[in-house]
Amino acid sequence: MTDEEILHEFRASEALLEGHFKLSSGRHSGHYLQCARVLMNAERAGRLAFALAQKLPRDLRAQIDTVVSPAMGGLIIGHEMGRALGKDALFLERPEGTFELRRGFRLEPGAKVLMVEDVVTTGLSSREAIAAVGREGGEVIAECSLVDRSNGAADLGVPFYPLIEINFPSYAEDEVPPELAAIPVTKPGSRKS
Structure with a gap:
């Protein structure tokens, strides 16, 4: 898929x-x-996952044992990536603020994991999820996401393969421009704080 085709999918939905x-x-x-x-x-999700899987180098795809994604945002694309790669797809939850595997999910010791996210902005959630996989006995060998909106600045500590890079400006709490601050804020993400 081209970047324009990917953006068309976002606009159309x-x-x-x-x-x-x-x-x-x-x-x-x-x-x-x-x-x-x-x-x-589901058809669109499958198309996007297949396009994302094609972004991964062939030798990397051959190493993947399991796909893991953080709930909530990464859940659907993680599942679809599991389907595209023919691998099981697990998800991490943070019931008490820290990512962990639940629902009977477990990783074999040393399992090679592909971390899958929907959007990466600063990489904080990704780094937390990668650390959780390590605590669970696995090793994240790469991460992929539908969107990288970090402007290439997210350091995840592993190779990173986004489907598309979209660089809308983002601002720290004390740097919000007045025209943006004048609009009531909405918090659509899954993180509590």
Whole structure:
């Protein structure tokens, strides 16, 4: 898929929102990508996952034992990546604020894991999820996401393969421009704080 075809999928599903949003990273933005909307159609989700799987180097795909994604945002694309790669797909939850495997999920010791996210902005959630996989006995060998909105700045500590890079500006709490601050803030992400 080309970048324009990918953006068409977001626009067609009304997943590209404008307003004033507090992102899961804590940063503020005038744009939000509601990946749940772009993934609500199973056919579209499958197409995007297949395109994302094709971005991964062949030798990397051969090493993957399991796909893991953080709930909530990464859940659907993680499941679809598992399907595209022919691997089991597990998800991490944070019932008490720290990611962990639940629901009987477990990793074999030393399992090679592909971490799958919907959107990466600062990489904080990804780094927390990668650390959780390590605590669970696995090794994250790479991460992929539908969208990288970090402007290439997210350091995840592993190779990173986004389907598309979208660089809408985002701002720290004390850097929000007055025109954005004048719009009531919405917090659509899954992080509590």
